[in-house]
Amino acid sequence: MSARKEYLRRRRERLVMLAAAQRSELSSIAAHLQTKLQWVDGGFAIGQALRAHPVLALAAGSLLLRVTRSNRLRRIGQLFTAWELFNMVRNQYRTWKRS
Secondary structure (H helix, E strand, C coil): CHHHHHHHHHHHHHHHHHHHHHHHHHHHHHHHHHHHCHHHHHHHHHHHHHHHCHHHHHHHHHHHHHCCHHHHHHHHHHHHHHHHHHHHHHHHHHHHHHC
Protein backbone atom coordinates (compact mmCIF):
# COMPACT_ATOMS: atom_id res chain seq x y z
CA MET A 1 0.00 0.00 0.00
CA SER A 2 2.87 2.35 0.72
CA ALA A 3 4.28 1.94 -2.77
CA ARG A 4 0.89 2.83 -4.25
CA LYS A 5 0.67 5.98 -2.10
CA GLU A 6 4.17 6.98 -3.13
CA TYR A 7 3.29 6.47 -6.79
CA LEU A 8 0.15 8.59 -6.42
CA ARG A 9 2.07 11.33 -4.58
CA ARG A 10 4.71 11.52 -7.33
CA ARG A 11 2.06 11.47 -10.03
CA ARG A 12 0.16 14.27 -8.29
CA GLU A 13 3.33 16.37 -7.99
CA ARG A 14 4.06 15.85 -11.67
CA LEU A 15 0.50 16.81 -12.64
CA VAL A 16 0.62 19.92 -10.43
CA MET A 17 3.90 20.99 -12.06
CA LEU A 18 2.45 20.33 -15.51
CA ALA A 19 -0.65 22.38 -14.69
CA ALA A 20 1.53 25.25 -13.42
CA ALA A 21 3.56 25.20 -16.64
CA GLN A 22 0.39 25.22 -18.73
CA ARG A 23 -1.05 28.12 -16.72
CA SER A 24 2.16 30.07 -17.24
CA GLU A 25 2.14 29.42 -20.98
CA LEU A 26 -1.53 30.33 -21.24
CA SER A 27 -1.01 33.59 -19.35
CA SER A 28 1.85 34.59 -21.66
CA ILE A 29 -0.29 33.84 -24.71
CA ALA A 30 -3.17 35.83 -23.22
CA ALA A 31 -0.88 38.79 -22.50
CA HIS A 32 0.38 38.71 -26.08
CA LEU A 33 -3.18 38.59 -27.44
CA GLN A 34 -4.26 41.38 -25.14
CA THR A 35 -1.65 43.74 -26.58
CA LYS A 36 -2.45 42.70 -30.15
CA LEU A 37 -6.22 43.13 -29.76
CA GLN A 38 -6.21 46.34 -27.75
CA TRP A 39 -7.51 48.31 -30.73
CA VAL A 40 -10.54 46.01 -30.89
CA ASP A 41 -11.44 47.02 -27.34
CA GLY A 42 -11.23 50.65 -28.41
CA GLY A 43 -13.53 49.94 -31.34
CA PHE A 44 -16.08 48.29 -29.07
CA ALA A 45 -15.88 51.22 -26.67
CA ILE A 46 -16.53 53.66 -29.49
CA GLY A 47 -19.43 51.53 -30.70
CA GLN A 48 -20.96 51.42 -27.22
CA ALA A 49 -20.58 55.17 -26.83
CA LEU A 50 -22.20 55.78 -30.19
CA ARG A 51 -25.05 53.45 -29.25
CA ALA A 52 -25.51 55.30 -25.97
CA HIS A 53 -25.30 58.73 -27.65
CA PRO A 54 -26.67 58.50 -31.20
CA VAL A 55 -26.31 62.25 -31.63
CA LEU A 56 -22.53 61.75 -31.69
CA ALA A 57 -22.85 59.29 -34.56
CA LEU A 58 -25.09 61.68 -36.44
CA ALA A 59 -22.70 64.58 -35.88
CA ALA A 60 -19.67 62.54 -36.95
CA GLY A 61 -21.46 61.31 -40.06
CA SER A 62 -22.56 64.77 -41.08
CA LEU A 63 -19.05 66.13 -40.57
CA LEU A 64 -17.57 63.38 -42.73
CA LEU A 65 -20.09 64.08 -45.50
CA ARG A 66 -19.24 67.77 -45.55
CA VAL A 67 -15.48 67.39 -45.98
CA THR A 68 -13.81 66.64 -49.28
CA ARG A 69 -12.46 63.20 -49.99
CA SER A 70 -8.82 64.22 -49.51
CA ASN A 71 -9.52 65.67 -46.07
CA ARG A 72 -11.53 62.74 -44.72
CA LEU A 73 -8.59 60.90 -43.21
CA ARG A 74 -7.39 64.05 -41.53
CA ARG A 75 -10.88 64.74 -40.19
CA ILE A 76 -11.21 61.17 -38.91
CA GLY A 77 -7.95 61.65 -37.02
CA GLN A 78 -9.21 64.91 -35.59
CA LEU A 79 -12.47 63.27 -34.52
CA PHE A 80 -10.52 60.48 -32.83
CA THR A 81 -8.36 63.03 -30.99
CA ALA A 82 -11.46 64.94 -29.92
CA TRP A 83 -13.01 61.70 -28.69
CA GLU A 84 -9.92 60.90 -26.63
CA LEU A 85 -9.96 64.38 -25.11
CA PHE A 86 -13.65 64.02 -24.34
CA ASN A 87 -13.00 60.71 -22.57
CA MET A 88 -10.16 62.23 -20.55
CA VAL A 89 -12.34 65.11 -19.40
CA ARG A 90 -15.24 62.76 -18.64
CA ASN A 91 -13.01 60.48 -16.54
CA GLN A 92 -11.58 63.45 -14.66
CA TYR A 93 -15.10 64.72 -14.01
CA ARG A 94 -16.15 61.32 -12.66
CA THR A 95 -13.20 61.14 -10.28
CA TRP A 96 -13.76 64.74 -9.19
CA LYS A 97 -17.46 64.09 -8.62
CA ARG A 98 -16.77 61.02 -6.44
CA SER A 99 -14.41 62.98 -4.17
